[in-house]
């Protein structure tokens with residue numbers, strides 16, 4: 001103590017600076033990027049700074065809410081679903097907690113969150129859209145016998161109504177099938193490539209043995225080297241580059257804008273944006289998404305989907321989603 005008091009002013013300053021450094025060291029060392037089980041994660045504090053967001057920590061620091069003028073994001077330690085303005089968005093791996101900070105998989109920051117939150121400047125203009133009515137012919141898809149609903153008919157009805165509306169908006173629109181015809185998944189993708197599509201949208205309806213299951217969900221092709229939403233661990237196929245991975249960022253944006261529009265239009269559970277390596281998306285030469293527009297196995301949903309009014313409402317929401325995506329991607 002005596003020594004310190006006798007120190008010249010410059011040395012005193014250096015001493016207090018050193019003390020300050022020691023105090024701050026743990027903070028300075030809390031890495032922005034860490035490795036966990038061979039996966040790179042980014043500190044959400046850094047994400048928050050990039051988004052100019054305010055961070056609120058809840059639930060003893062296990063839940064973080066980041067909010068700025070435009071968006072509110074909720075991250076929960078151990079959860080693979082983050083909430084972006086009330087829409088669940090599924091990540092490749094769960095959010096993890098380390099030294100009082102939450103971390104997001106780096107790939108999900110780069111190819112899931114960033115593309116949604118920041119428009120890309122290097123995207124082509126959307127002119128040609130290929131719509132794919134799921135199933136057909138000998139493949140009826142989901143069936144609700146009592147409501148006499150066949151998925152293959154509903155998907156075709158949606159696409160047939162979408163076409164003239166999108167054409168009016170100035171898009172060139174093609175359907176992979178315009179009657180009750182069977183097509184393989186590869187034939188659908190091949191058709192999109194032959195039409196030099198800028199956008200591919202596959203339309204489907206869900207079914208489950210659990211008749212309480214309801215809601216809308218949207219799929220984007222799984223990011224390179226991550227497992228799909230239905231699995232927890234990446235396998236060899238996940239680590240292989242597939243043509244659809246060229247559009248990882250745009251696939252996410254397309255799925256998000258269409259899903260957001262659908263979720264806003266329907267008072268039904270928002271099942272979120274998920275990932276799957278669907279064959280029909282895998283070899284596309286353009287961004288694509290697969291929409292699951294409701295459960296035929298859910299009695300109330302089936303009753304609604306039997307009505308033309310409900311189909312038109314779905315169509316309007318999809319058109320709005322495509323418009324938003326296409327406007328934002330126009331250079």
Ligand SMILES: [Zn+2]
Pocket residue numbers: 134135141142151203204205
């Ligand atoms: Zn289907």
